[in-house]
Amino acid sequence: xxxxxxxxxxxxxxxxxxxxxxxxxxxxxxxxxxxxxxxxxxxxxxxxxxxxxxxxxxxxxxxxxxxxxxxxxxxxxxxxxxxxxxxxxxxxxxxxxxxxxxxxxxxxxxxxxxxxxxxxxxxxxxxxxxxxxxxxxxxxxxxxxxxxxxxxxxxxxxxxxxxxxxxxxxxxx
Amino acid sequence: xxxxxxxxxxxxxxxxxxxxxxxxxxxxxxxxxxxxxxxxxxxxxxxxxxxxxxxxxxxxxxxxxxxxxxxxxxxxxxxxxxxxxxxxxxxxxxxxxxxxxxxxxxxxxxxxxxxxxxxxxxxxxxxxxxxxxxxxxxxxxxxxxxxxxxxxxxxxxxxxxxxxxxxxxxxxxxxxxxxxxxxxxxxxxxxxxxxxxxxxxxxxxxxxxxxxxxxxxxxxxxxxxxxxxxxxxxxxxxxxxxxxxxxxxxxxxxxxxxxxxxxxxxxxxxxxxxxxxxxxxxxxxxxxxxxxxxxxxxxxxxxxxxxxxxxxxxxxxxxxxxxxxxxxxxxxxxxxxxxxxxxxxxxxxxxxxxxxxxxxxxxxxxxxxxxxxxxxxxxxxxxxxxxxxxxxxxxxxxxxxxxxxxxxxxxxxxxxxxxxxxxxxxxxxxxxxxxxxxxxxxxxxxxxxxxxxxxxxxxxxxxxxxxxxxxxxxxxxxxxxxxxxxxxxxxxxxxxxxxxxxxxxxxxxxxxxxxxxxxxxxxxxxxxxxxxxxxxxxxxxxxxxxxxxxxxxxxxxxxxxxxxxxxxxxxxxxxxxxxxxxxxxxxxxxxxxxxxxxxxxxxxxxxxxxxxxxxxxxxxxxx
Numbered sequence: 001x002x003x004x005x006x007x008x009x010x011x012x013x014x015x016x017x018x019x020x021x022x023x024x025x026x027x028x029x030x031x032x033x034x035x036x037x038x039x040x041x042x043x044x045x046x047x048x049x050x051x052x053x054x055x056x057x058x059x060x061x062x063x064x065x066x067x068x069x070x071x072x073x074x075x076x077x078x079x080x081x082x083x084x085x086x087x088x089x090x091x092x093x094x095x096x097x098x099x100x101x102x103x104x105x106x107x108x109x110x111x112x113x114x115x116x117x118x119x120x121x122x123x124x125x126x127x128x129x130x131x132x133x134x135x136x137x138x139x140x141x142x143x144x145x146x147x148x149x150x151x152x153x154x155x156x157x158x159x160x161x162x163x164x165x166x167x168x169x170x171x172x173x
Numbered sequence: 174x175x176x177x178x179x180x181x182x183x184x185x186x187x188x189x190x191x192x193x194x195x196x197x198x199x200x201x202x203x204x205x206x207x208x209x210x211x212x213x214x215x216x217x218x219x220x221x222x223x224x225x226x227x228x229x230x231x232x233x234x235x236x237x238x239x240x241x242x243x244x245x246x247x248x249x250x251x252x253x254x255x256x257x258x259x260x261x262x263x264x265x266x267x268x269x270x271x272x273x274x275x276x277x278x279x280x281x282x283x284x285x286x287x288x289x290x291x292x293x294x295x296x297x298x299x300x301x302x303x304x305x306x307x308x309x310x311x312x313x314x315x316x317x318x319x320x321x322x323x324x325x326x327x328x329x330x331x332x333x334x335x336x337x338x339x340x341x342x343x344x345x346x347x348x349x350x351x352x353x354x355x356x357x358x359x360x361x362x363x364x365x366x367x368x369x370x371x372x373x374x375x376x377x378x379x380x381x382x383x384x385x386x387x388x389x390x391x392x393x394x395x396x397x398x399x400x401x402x403x404x405x406x407x408x409x410x411x412x413x414x415x416x417x418x419x420x421x422x423x424x425x426x427x428x429x430x431x432x433x434x435x436x437x438x439x440x441x442x443x444x445x446x447x448x449x450x451x452x453x454x455x456x457x458x459x460x461x462x463x464x465x466x467x468x469x470x471x472x473x474x475x476x477x478x479x480x481x482x483x484x485x486x487x488x489x490x491x492x493x494x495x496x497x498x499x500x501x502x503x504x505x506x507x508x509x510x511x512x513x514x515x516x517x518x519x520x521x522x523x524x525x526x527x528x529x530x531x532x533x534x535x536x537x538x539x540x541x542x543x544x545x546x547x548x549x550x551x552x553x554x555x556x557x558x559x560x561x562x563x564x565x566x567x568x569x570x571x572x573x574x575x576x577x578x579x580x581x582x583x584x585x586x587x588x589x590x591x592x593x594x595x596x597x598x599x600x601x602x603x604x605x606x607x608x609x610x611x612x613x614x615x616x617x618x619x620x621x622x623x624x625x626x627x628x629x630x631x632x633x634x635x636x637x638x639x640x641x642x643x644x645x646x647x648x649x650x651x652x653x654x655x656x657x658x659x660x661x662x663x664x665x666x667x668x669x670x671x672x673x674x675x676x677x678x679x680x681x682x683x684x685x686x687x688x689x690x691x692x693x694x695x696x697x698x699x700x701x702x703x704x705x706x707x708x709x710x711x712x713x714x715x716x717x718x719x720x721x722x723x724x725x726x727x728x729x730x731x732x733x734x735x736x737x738x739x740x741x742x743x744x745x746x747x748x749x750x751x752x753x754x755x756x757x758x759x760x761x762x763x764x765x766x767x768x769x770x771x772x773x774x775x776x777x778x779x780x781x782x783x784x785x786x787x788x789x790x791x792x793x794x795x796x
Contacts, residue, residue: 007504023552024471025485075679084595126291 039152041135049123052081064094066172067146071132076140082159083116090119095172099123100158102132102140145171177242180230181321187223188311190216195304198297209296214285221278228275231320232262240331243322250333252704261334267320276355277307284359298366306358310493317484336732336739340406346398353392354460359384361457364450365499369506373446378439383793385436389429390789396422397782409755410770415562417472420544421463428456431533434526454499461492525583532576539568577630580656581637605630628667636659655788663779665774672773679764690718707733711756725754742754751775
C-alpha cells in the first residue's frame with residue numbers, strides 16, 4: 001500500500017515536471033532586464049571631489065528641484081565629446097548638475113575639469129564604481145534625470161547628443 | 174552533393190535495420206539456443222556501419238565545403254583551417270546528434286561482443302532497450318534535425334563557425350564527452366534488462382563495472398576538456414562557471430560516481446542492489462534531461478545552438494517515455510534482496526560507500542535545483558532569475574569537510590566488521606595535516622577557521638592516500654590514485670582561489686604600470702593576418718617583485734566569417750602558477766583595458782583531474 005502511494009506521488013510529480021518543461025519550452029529564454037520606470041535615488045554617502053569631505057545624499061538632493069546626475073571619467077573618450085553640451089546644460093538655472101566621477105584618478109580628473117570647464121554644481125567621487133551601480137548604470141557616460149519627487153525619471157545611456165539635449169530641456173521645462 | 178545523398182539514405186537504412194534487429198532478437202528470445210543468434214550480431218554491425226557512413230559523409234561535406242548541405246552552410250566557411258572544418262561536423266546541433274547516434278550504436282555493438290559469457294535473455298533484452306533509445310534518436314534526427322538538408326540554389330559561401338568554438342580543446346571535447354555521456358545508455362539498458370531477468374547480482378556487478386568505469390573515465394576527461402576550453406578561450410580567468418550546461422554534464426557525473434562506488438559493493442556481495450539499479454536509471458535519465466535542457470533552447474547558454482520548440486517537445490516526450498518505461502519495469506520486476514542487509518555493520522565499508530552516496534545525492538540535488546529552479550519559477554510566476562556561483566559554493570563547500578574525511582577513512586574500514594587499527598598512524602597524519610595547514614595559512618596571512626578545517630581535511634586525505642600509494646603493499650591502486658587525485662584537486666582549487674590576484678587597468682602603448690614593486694610594460698602592438706582572422710598582438714613585459722621577467726602576448730582577433738571580435742588571453746603556465754593576461758580595446762581610444770591575473774597551481778587542477786581519471790583507467794584494465 002505504502003509502495004503504491006509513493007508510486008502515485010512520484011507519477012504525479014513527474015507529470016508536473018513534464019508540464020513545467022512543456023510550458024517552459026514556449027517561453028522565450030532571452031532575458032531583458034526591466035528598465036525601471038521611476039526608481040528612487042539611492043541613499044548613500046560619498047566624498048566630495050574638491051573638499052574630500054563625506055556628504056550625505058539627503059543633503060545633495062532636495063525636494064522640488066530637478067537634478068541631472070552625470071557619470072563621467074577622464075579616461076572616457078565619449079565623456080569628452082558630451083562635455084560641451086553639459087556646459088550648455090549648466091547654464092539652465094532650474095536644474096543642478098551633479099557629476100559622479102567614476103573609477104578615476106583624481107589628478108587626471110582635475111586636469112580634465114580645468115581643461116574643459118566645470119559644468120557641475122557638485123562632483124562626487126565614485127572610486128570603486130559602487131555608486132554608479134546603485135544608480136543602475138551600465139557604464140560611462142550615463143546621465144540620469146531626477147525629478148521633483150526625488151525619483152529617477154529618465155536615464156540616458158552613452159554620451160549626450162543634440163537630440164538628448166533637447167529632450168532633457170523639454171523634461172525640465 | 175553525392176556524400177549528402179549517401180549520408181541521408183544511410184541514416185534511413187540504419188533506422189530500418191533497427192526494426193529488423195528488434196524483430197530478429199524478439200524471435201530469438203524464446204529460442205532454445207544457448208547463444209544469441211549470429212544474425213543479431215551481424216545486423217548490429219550493419220547498423221553501426223550505416224551510422225559511420227552517414228557520419229563520414231557529413232565530415233566529407235564539411236571538408237569539401239559543400240554548401241548545398243544546410244548544416245555545412247550554417248556552420249562552415251572555405252577559409253577555415255581543415256582541422257576546424259572537421260571539428261565543425263560535431264560543433265552544431267545536427268552533427269552532434271549524429272555523434273550521439275554513432276556512440277549509441279557503437280556501444281551496443283561492443284556490448285554484444287564483450288558480453289558473450291552473460292545469459293542470453295539478458296543480452297537480448299539489453300539490446301532491445303538500447304534499440305528503443307536508438308530508434309528514438311534516429312527519428313529525432315530524421316524528423317527534426319536532419320543534418321543533410323539540401324539547399325538550392327547552392328550558396329557560394331558558408332556562414333562560418335563561431336570563433337569561440339575554434340579551439341583545439343573544444344574540437345575533441347564533444348566526442349570524448351559523448352563517449353561518457355551517451356555511454357551511460359548501456360548501463361541504463363543493461364540494468365533494465367538485469368531487473369527483468371532478476372539478474373542484479375554479483376556476476377552482473379562485475380560485468381557492468383567495466384562499462385561504468387569506461388563511461389566515468391570519458392565523462393571526467395570530457396568535462397575537463399570543456400573546462401580547459403572555458404579557461405583558455407573565454408578569457409575570464411575561471412574554469413568553472415556553474416553555467417546550466419556545465420551543470421547538466423556534472424549531474425550524470427555525480428550519479429555515475431555514486432554508481433561506481435555502489436557497484437564495488439555489488440561486486441563483492443549483493444547488498445544495495447536496488448540502489449544500483451536506481452542510480453543506473455537516474456544517470457542516463459539525467460544525460461537525456463541534459464540533452465533536452467541544452468538542445469531545446471529552454472536554457473540560454475553557449476551550447477544552445479538552436480531555439481526550436483519542436484525539437485524540445487520531441488526530446489521531452491521521448492525522455493518521459495523512457496522515464497515511465499524504466500520506472501514501470503523497476504516497480505514491476507524488481508525484487509529487493511534482503512538476505513544480506515542484516516549483516517550491515519555501521520563501521521563497514523558498505524556504510525562508508527552509502528555515506529559517499531548520500532553526499533553525492535546531496536551535491537546532485539544542489540546542482541539540480543540550481544539548474545532547473547529558474548525554469549520552474551519562470552513558468553509558475555513569470556519571474557526570471559539566474560542562479561550564480563555563490564549559491565553552489567555556499568551549499569557545497571561546507572559539506573566538503575566531512576566528505577573529505579570520509580573519503581580518507583572509508584576505504585580503511587575493512588570489508589565487513591572491522592576494528593579501527595593503527596589508530597596512532599591516523600592520528601599522526603591528522604596532526605601533521607592540521608599543523609601544516611596552520612603553518613601555510615600563517616605564511617600567507619589568512620586566518621579563517623573555515624579554511625583551516627577545509628584545507629586540513631584535504632591534506633589529511635592527501636597524506637592518507639599518499640601513504641597507500643607508496644608505503645603499504647596496498648592492492649587497490651586505482652582507488653588510491655583516484656582519491657589522491659581528488660585531494661590534490663581540492664587543494665589546487667582552494668589555494669588557487671585563496672592566492673589568486675588580479676590587476677585591472679587602462680594602459681597606452683609605451684606606458685608602464687607600477688604596483689607593489691611589480692611593473693607591467695606595454696611595449697608595442699603588431700598586426701597579424703591569418704586565413705580566417707586578422708589580429709592585433711600586444712607585447713607586454715611584466716617584471717615581478719623578484720625581478721623575474723615574463724613576456725605575454727594577448728591578442729585581439731577579428732574573425733572574418735562571421736565577423737566577431739574575440740579577445741585571446743595569453744597564458745604562461747608553470748608548475749607554480751599561471752600568468753594570465755587579456756586585453757580589450759577601449760572604444761575609440763588609444764587606451765587598452767588589460768586584466769592581469771596570477772593564478773597559482775592552475776595546472777594542478779588539470780593534472781589532478783587526469784590523475785583521478787587515470788585511476789578509473791587502471792581499474793578498467795585490472796582483472
